[in-house]
Amino acid sequence: MIKKTVFTGLILCGLMGGAVAQTGKNDPKAKAVLDNVSKKFKSLKSVIANFVLKVEGANNSISDSRKGSVYVKGTKYKVVMGDQEIISDNKTSWTYAKDVNEVTINNVDQSSQGMTPAKIFTNFYDKDFLYKLNGETTEKGKVLQNIELTPTDKSKPFFKVLIDVDKKTSTLARMKVFEKNGNRYTYEINSFQPNGAVTDEMFTFDAKKHPGVEVVDLR
Template identity: 80%
Template sequence: MKKKTVLMGMVMFGMAFSTMAQTKTPVGSLGQNDPKAKVVLDNVSKKFKSLKSVIANFILKVEGANNSVTDSKKGSVYVKGPKYKVIMGEQEIISDNKTSWTYAKDVNEVTINNVDQSNTSMTPAKIFTNFYDKDFLYRLTGESTEKGKVLQNIELTPTDKSKTFFKVLVDVDKKNSTLARMKVFEKNGNKYTYEISSFQPNGAVSDDLFTFDAKKYPGVEVVDLR
């Protein structure tokens, strides 16, 4: 289960930004943030915070050091305030902001944990908000056009140089101020691209979606780690 849990963690966009180290280099000693990039990122955060819910589909692409695509998977994420549900293949991660459930359909097993309430934990909701201000330097590198959409391109560099990744590229839909794509560059040469294929604001999302009902999964094995 450990390997699958790590994979789903990446799907939640937490792989790149999970638990920051305690010791960081002061931002001022590394350089200054680009005010133009901050405006773009702040608009994304403001837009997301104004929504009651979000339903998004995404594609996760994993590339090896030789730039060949070694894996590609589709998934969906549902977000309502701090609550979320991520579905990819035969796996799901569900959280009501108090309890989290990680379900593996292939083995019919669910692992239950308490939600980490610390500010350092990363969730799908946080990736759309101002996760960038304290832990990254950022700059606007330009604009590009894809499929008729103008994307604002931003490069983020972690202030904690002990992280396994050294750069994150973020593309923002200029018209809608929504996250379109994020690409994480690891020091070992691997790259992880999270591409939002559809983004539905204020979609109908029931609170029942953010809890795991074992009665609906006959014979499920429960691993309670709380």
């Protein structure tokens, strides 16, 4: 089974942070595509997306998948995947494990360059990656623009990220992370609902709604 820390580690903090300067030129065609994705997301009041996380181990040692949903409003977000929820109002973050009825609370580090669901749909590529357009493919009637990103910080546990952008809607369709140890993680966006119905209450954790919850407050 997929470890609960996989999503948190890769999506919330694994892809960004502490870049080391590296010479290299970015592809202006790739930047234009990525800029359009960022512009589209910033024009929306909210986003609801359903995804599938697929894990492939080195030498086919692991193969697993899990469905999830992400709700984003500005810098606030909520991720639901299996028995885990990750919630942030951009000041406080809550990680709730339903199977053990435990929630861990942290302050959000405003100076951190960590990846968040909001950044995935916007300008996460600006400072810490070199990127190029590898062409276009067609899947299920959709034209996807294929972009390859390589981290400027070579100490990262991954060496490459491939993303596919829906050319018609300028939305992220897929992200695949290649780790140095041979593991590969694919996040496939199955549905993308712009301006979906979300409320501010969704982006906080109410312990009263979870009787007996164990609270681990690390603030």
